[in-house]
Amino acid sequence: MPKITVGRDEEDKQKYGLEGTGKIGKHLVGENEEAHTANTVYFDIARPHVMGVFGKRGTGKSYSLGTIAEEIQTSSVAQNCSTVIIDSMGIYWSMKHPNDRAASMLEGWDEKPEAFDVNVYIPEGKVQSFEQNEMPYDDTFTVNPGELTASEWAMALNIDINSETGILLDRIISELSDRSGVDYNLDHIIKGTHKFEFDEHIKKNLENRLRNAKDWGIFGEESSLGKFTERGELSVIDVSVFGEMSSGWSIRSLVVGLLAKRILRQRMEARRVEELEEMEGISENEMPIVWMMIDEAHQFLPAKGETPATHPLLRWVKIGREPGVSLVLATQQPAKLHPNALSQCDIVLSHRLTAKQDIDALGEIMQTYMRHDIQHYIDALPDRTGTGLILDDNSERIFPIQMRPRKSWHAGGTPDAFTD
Ligand SMILES: Nc1ncnc2c1ncn2[C@@H]1O[C@H](COP(=O)(O)OP(=O)(O)OP(=O)(O)O)[C@@H](O)[C@H]1O
Structure with missing residues (x-):
């Protein structure tokens, strides 16, 4: 069967095949309940990207962020990557546990439940609060x-x-x-x-x-943000503790802004060395390519107004390709995301959207090559969890897909009031 790889150009497809890709889902052929899964859809991990993950409430955005992180961790280029998840809900610690409840579903994908080696970092000044509430963490961070x-x-x-x-x-x-x-x-x-x-x-x-x-608990003598860029690491920065504070989003944005600035600076310095080495025929990554994944991205990079993360993240979006930084921005409301970030997404995974302004925002991203109105593609999706559309700027194509189930436990599931 022909391979579908999104986010990768023809040259890389010819040269590297599936090396440095991840399995994101399966192509859905047919419409609505007639739709069935066909070819596996892979996505490029080896090169820098700006990826949008959209969908209304409960359609699977945080779940899909976890799937993407799992694929980066298990890819053939994992040792040349470093992944940082900004966790505003405090749900990604659960990746340390295998998703045993999805074992039979995973079998259909030739996969098994798997625990991931995740490092969960919390603000140094919030240790007591995490310990009192028995919330799991591995280490702390501070900013200068x-x-x-x-x-x-x-x-x-x-x-x-x-x-x-x-x-x-x-x-x-x-x-x-x-x-x-x-x-x-x-x-x-x-x-x-x-x-x-x-x-x-x-x-x-x-x-x-x-x-x-x-009282924010984030300030220390020195910044420890440098430790999130270790080779092959998956770091979760748990900023959920600011949830109840009125300035919660400003504090989270401050952390993200500082982190984005620092990583970009480090990668730019590393890139200079890498280029010099390339000239001498040495091909080695001085520092891993960094993937930063942000849920509720419109809170950090809003269409209106500014946060301390706005400029640093826009720099990633604008110049991140050259130093080698990737951004995954997930939001329920793409229309509320900064238009410069939206227009720079080269891969979009969109679960179902219903609000007109969000559908219009999605439609505008890659309208040049869409054969139908974006609404048509959304309406044709089967009413099943984990379905969505992939818009690929590289191949200028849209693929309806079924996301693959998570190998690690997803803690963000929708609770219910049933007693069984
Ligand atoms: N590909 C999938 N396969 C199986 N179950 C899935 C899949 N995607 C999502 N789910 C399930 O759907 C539910 C909602 O997913 P998730 O928590 O990711 O939604 P969300 O879009 O992030 O919601 P919110 O916007 O409210 O944060 C969860 O119970 C999750 O387990």
Whole structure:
């Protein structure tokens, strides 16, 4: 049977065949309940991509993110990749367990339930909360306050950078970074509020906000974000603990923004060395290609407004190909995702969507080569869990597919009120 590989150009298909690909699902042939599974659909893992994973509530986005991560981990290029999942719901720790309940389903795919070697990281200051609630984790992370710009602080603290409070903040950060580079902590910033001539209530306002930021539990003397880019590793950054806080999404965005900046910088430096080595005939990855997967992506990279993750993620989207970073953005509402990210997706996996603005947003991505209205493709999908459409910019084709079942346990399942 001819192989379907999305996200890979003809040259790589000829040269590498299925090496460095993952099995994402099976092609669905026929419409609605008549549809049956045919050829396996593979996706390219070896090159950088921007991938969109869409679908309304409960259609399988988080499940599919897990499947994609599993495929990266088991691919022939796994040792040259590093995967980071930003886990806003606290559900990916369960990948450590095999998906025994899907054993018979997996048999039909020549697969078996499998546990994955996942490292779950939580904010250092939230250890107590995780332990009290018996939530599993492996290690902690911190970020260095000195790596944040004044405007990132302003976004995270919900301050208008042009307001009096914003101006005070800007002065403090400029003074500290002129004096100490990135080597200063949150207490230094708090002390700085008293160093400048501003109204007392402005100073107090900023001081209170900064003191609240201490409770976020993410700041340390040094950033430990570098440890997420180890070869062959699957890291889960559990930021679910900020769920109840009013500034929860700003804090998560701050972590993602800093991480995205750091990884891009590291990869750009590594790429320079790799290029020099390539010139000398040495072909070795200095640092793995990084795949970052983000659920609820519209919260980090919204169509309207800005978060501390907006610029760093847009840089990944715009220039990530050259240094070698891949982004997987999952959202219920593609219309709410930043249009620059949406238009740069070269692979889209879309489960069922119903809201008109979301269907229109999807339709706009690859409208040039669609034979039918996107609605037609969605309507033709069988009403089964795990079905969706793959839009492939490389081959300029659309494939209805059935996603493959998870090998590892999915903790995000829909609960029910039945007693059996
Ligand atoms: N390919 C699949 N095969 C079998 N079951 C699946 C598949 N995809 C999803 N499911 C099941 O469908 C349910 C919903 O999936 P999931 O939690 O991924 O939805 P979601 O789109 O992320 O939802 P939300 O937007 O509410 O977070 C889960 O119970 C999951 O086990």
